[in-house]
Amino acid sequence: MAFVNSVPLRLSASSTSAFCGRHSSSGGSGGGSGGGGGAAAAATRLGGRHSPVSAPTRPSTRHAAVRASVTPATNEDDLPLVGRAEDAVIPAGTVPRREMLAALTAAVAATAAAGVAGGVPAADAAPAVLTKPSWEQVPLSAETTLFDMSFSPTDPNHGWLVGSRGTVLETNDGGDSWKPRAFKNLDSDDEINYRFEVVTFRGDEGWVIGKPSLLIHTRDGGVSWERVPLSPKLPGDPVLITALDKEKAEMTTTAGAVYLTENGGRNWKALVKETIDATLNRTISSGVSGASYYTGTIISVLRDGQGSYLAVSSRGNFFLTWSPGQDFWVPHGRDSSRRIQAMGFVRDDVNEGLWMSTRGGGLQTTSGSPDLTASETLTFNKADLKSGGYGILDIAYRPGTNEVWAALGGGALYVSKDGGKSFKPDKTVGKIGTNLYKIKFFSKDVAFALGASGVLLRYNPQSA
Template identity: 40%
Template sequence: MRVKMFKPLRLVLLIAVSVLLMAARMPNMRVVPWQQVEVPTQNILLDIAFTGTTPSHGWLVGDKATLLESRDGGLHWQVRELPGLEPEAYLASISFAGAEGWVAGQPKILLHTLNEGSDWTSIRLNNQLPGEPLLIQALGPGAAEMVTNVGAIYRTEDGGQTWHAQVDEPIGAIKNIARGPEGEYLAVSSRGSFYFLYTPESRTWKPYPRESSRRIQNMGFGPHGSAWKLNQGAEIAFTDDFTSGQWSSPLRPGRALSFGYLNAAYQNDHDLWVVGGGATLIHSPDGGKTWEQAKKLSNIPANFYSIEFFGPEQGFILGQRGTLLRYVSSNNS
């Protein structure tokens, strides 16, 4: 029996099949420049930073009061325990400027060091603080900027003794936030229906609705004023101007995965890496035009939650169950 399809339906099916065939042909990386690093924890790793005075001196933070220290550029890590820190403390963010560092977390946690972490002091935060600390950025001697999970932004210039609001009104619950090179922020609403843009001169958040039928998962900044956006369903979109609100049509590089993309980072102006659930790692050498996958890593039993580069030759992937990967090349292997 012949079945005659309505032409638009045939077109939709043809496009769908083409996308799946293209996805299935995504090449595997011949050499995967990432190496798994053993760490003394099974907890979720959430953020990583290196001091500005000793580039090989690094720190990792995570859930359940996870605080790890490395003295050799991230090859080996040791547990650091801080008296008074609750076992269930959620250490979400860490940042250094020189020898001065900050850790922000929940519930209402703010830690401060002046000597690369040899000593950490706890700074009391006001109980009236809107939301919980989600991100901290060290800015210089005594200066830092903190963002909460409802979009409240505060800045200190005196080592955390006083904080001054940088935004007139918070925006409600957010699940992801990224800071730009000039103090801009991109924040994703908790349900992924909107994203928000903050610029220092505006003192307000500007909302933008999602353009795709799929909810927004995460966003971040790229080189030269660009930005990327990850939607649920393993979609990626780009813009050349993050202030414009105009985005490219979403791409779906890679096969039709049940795992979504969770974070991305530029290694340089053209190399882009994307991580996700089920140990997903894909790479574009040309800013998103072509893609390859690191299938070799798919046997790692963990979701990759974040990826960060501190320079073209220094990068790390963080995930669940104490998963840490280090970028390796001919220069740092």
């Protein structure tokens, strides 16, 4: 049983139908007529007792070792010339070809020697040292797509990395090296079919979300894990979870339900009174202009540091926001005819604004403190980023600086030095050959870019 103020509560049939978007026959007050509002605000039991999952075992042998390196791109036109060409020219036809080449080589060597002797400093006469790449590849024993990464704020050297086909990797040296882990007895025959999409840690408290629908939890930093049962009445599948404190976390589903647990997942309290479908149906019935094209489930759900949420429709035709204290999600139309590719918070703070990328490589941001309580279309300002038609998959702001990074389709990385107003391609990394789906800054100097085919890049602050 779940207890709120010492009153035992269960997920009733009426509250389930209300949270799935059915209208109450008796209507409601204050905009709650379309979703069976108050029933879902009580604590909701999502499952029974936890079933134990043993600690990660020895590295899995199914992953093939990947040894890759990134060679910095060099531009020969940028290398300084040694001597002058006219000093080494010998009129054609006066000497044999072999002697002419020998004379040319001697002339160049003499000019360089003269520079060392006194005329030109030796450092100016020699080619410059190659620029250190902004991002360097970290070798991994995995070839799968990487989806998420988390480091414990209390132990920045300890982190976890998750991906497709059951990929789980752990580091204890800040990300320099990663060791594969496996969850024994977690449907071991089908473990390779799990796609772990979210990992989050706060101290020793950690959570992982996977597909097919799966939620697992650790209280001891990953030494042991337990599977958290999910009720079949849960609206939608878990899509995002954020560790907040000891045994405390906040979880969102694909239907827009937001739940809070304070006892390690045994009981959950609903923070939103209705699902997104119920909100959209109510909005349509109220006659709001343009609401008829709001359809589909949500993807790309993000939570900022203050607890506000941002979600994008799976069809890319609208986005929604929700902040603590609000009863419902607020839908917002896009101000472009192009579908939404991805969205996020500027500097991980809703008060700093939102960024939006659209199909075809468009990028735009709002100003600070956007009004997210109104359903009117927000004003976005276009950024100067010439992507060549490639979509922008993620944007990341380097803390404490005006540096902003953009990951584009095909593995291209673009950088802005003016806070995101204009971008230029970063040519120091070279050709990655695969998409980078997420860039995560954990501090000013610690960041990683996650991609397909087991590609993991680490940020090099010395190149900034």
